[in-house]
Amino acid sequence: MKSVVSLGFGIFFMFIAVICSICYIITMPSKQYNMAYHINDNYIIQKYGILEDDKVELLMNDKLELTTENNDNCKFVDRFSELSNYYIGHFDGTDLKKKRCSGYFYIKKDNTDIRFNVSEEEIKEKFGNVKFNETPDEFINKYGITN
Structure with a gap:
């Protein structure tokens, strides 16, 4: 039972990390550098x-x-x-x-x-x-x- 709860929390935190990463990439300022x-x-x-x-x-x-x-x-x-x-x-x-x-x-x-x-x-x-x-x-x- 304890491992199922741990697995659930692990999946939940991974889901939050993926969502935060996607939000950061979408809102990340994109600046073009001429070379x-x-x-x-x-x-x-x-x-x-x-x-x-x-x-x-x-x-x-x-x-x-x-x-x-x-x-x-x-x-x-x-x-x-x-x-x-x-x-x-x-x-x-x-x-x-x-x-x-x-x-x-x-x-x-x-x-x-x-x-x-x-x-x-x-x-x-x-x-x-x-x-x-x-x-x-x-x-x-x-x-x-x-x-």
Whole structure:
């Protein structure tokens, strides 16, 4: 008799757990995360890592395909902004293997004016005071694509 009562309570609690799980899945907030933003045919900024702590890298087209293995890629974009016909960004400086992956960079949308390893003074001289209102992660999620 005791085992029948225990079995009944076990089934009841399993039923409650299943109902709670289904309710959670139905009401769970679903947020779409965009993963990349195409600057132009030659450059993409892309997120990688855990969604809560995404890192952003700049991928360069090697004329065959955009790959994460390309040696020209730069990691750790920590600031990014769009200004007129230009995209302006900043590398956090921890990718010490590549000199071009430090300081600021800018890329014109039509790919005619591109510079890497630019100082803050050069950016101010060319563009004035650039406002970086969003993190690269927020920029990609707002304007980017899922794949």
